[in-house]
Amino acid sequence: MDKLLLIDDEADVQYSFHRIFNSPEIELTTASSGEEGLKLIPKIKPDLVIMDVRMGGLSGLETLRRLRQSDAKLPVLLMTAYGTTQTAIEAMKLGAYDYLLKPFDVPKLKQIVASALEAARAMRQVVSYQPLLESDDYEVGIVGRSEGMQNVFKLIGQLASSDATALITGESGTGKELVARAVYHHSKRSDQPFIAINCAAIPENLLESELFGHEKGAFTGATNQRIGKFEQCNRGTIFLDEIGDMSLSTQTKILRVLQSGTFERVGGNQPVQVDVRVIAATNKPLEQAVAAREFREDLFYRLNVVRIQIPPLRERREDIRLLINYFLRKLAQSQNQAPKSIAPEVTAALEQFHWPGNVRELENVIRRAIVVAKGEVILLGDTPPEIIAAGSSGASSPVALGSSEKAPENEDGADLASLAKALFRWARQDRKLKIIPAVERELIIQALAETKGNQVQAAKLLGITRATLRKRVEKFDIKQELSIR
């Protein structure tokens, strides 16, 4: 459950918040003044504070200033009426998470609250990098006993006492974000904020302003000054995820911040000084990007001082068994269920598979198998066909094609023809099985699992309309409550 504290002296606002956040997952407490709010915080330990800027008694800004003396991390959302945005900007400099203009629209409010809670969680949950598998505390840990992962742990340990920039590399799903959070949690800055920015998810022309802020009038649409993440996260840690996708001009600014701790807001000429630790990650080979002049060489060397390279899962198969047990327990715990067990041939097949999507893919396979398994034991049939094929062929990579039957290959080397062959091998286990509907059903379950039950996205993934998807869900009796959340 997430705890929200609303500090606002208007009864109306308190009332609407109670209505908007009337949910079993949220516990809302209200305070009518800054003073009262500050007293409540150590008692209720909220995950997020939302407060009005203008209140009788202590102002929102002063309340935030006092709060920051004892807690640098607690996310705070400020609400401000039109005309008081300057105060909101001051609040951002004090490390407020964001501000909302009143009157606010409810979907936007909910969305900001959700993302602030997510950020709070990332800051709060300590990622331990040598979790005791015997203990019951399974919440967040980096599991692995392979030599490759031991090296990763060693580097996290070495980084703990320094403020050095770190570059984390590895294929998609290898745990780069998890490692970044572990570095943060074990650093001297763990009592200061941590902000993660996915550089690939923000349009190129907006990223620079997101990171460094802008001055009023800097570009069309810049109607107000804006404080960027580097200023907001002063003294904290910034995680620049997918840094390989950053434009050259933003790279230049990042290099300058790393070298001198200064930058200018977009459209501004006043240097701003900050003290921020940068952790970067990418799944792109930066060396190649440097050679192609898409990534600045000097920035690459500056980032590469400490490099944490996470090996792909297929190069550390000894970790697979540990990860399976970890996910079985973690997922069971999150749903308040007893962990299911897993048949030995399933473990063997999972150990054989080549895992193009690495640990994330393994986690998804286990999550789905828990849902699909009818009894207490996960069987081979509860896993996707390519895993079954890996188990039965003993091959650790997809079946190679004869030269005459070239079908388009995807980047993992899998192709439709070899997948079809694997499916036939799987289908032969059950004479009554009708392969086309079985595959169709499976694709739908998988698409829904991968999109967390989002039917629009799942339909897109499947290349069918949403209406068709709905019909299929009904036809195949895919239990809504199990796979569609």
Ligand SMILES: Nc1ncnc2c1ncn2[C@@H]1O[C@H](COP(=O)(O)OP(=O)(O)OP(=O)(O)O)[C@@H](O)[C@H]1O
């Ligand atoms: N060693 C590990 N132990 C436990 N869980 C792990 C491990 N590695 C990855 N995970 C889990 O796998 C999922 C993917 O990890 P994460 O998001 O850190 O990967 P990533 O390398 O950042 O992927 P991407 O390149 O796709 O962004 C997460 O749910 C994470 O908790």
Ligand SMILES: [Mg+2]
């Ligand atoms: Mg990531």
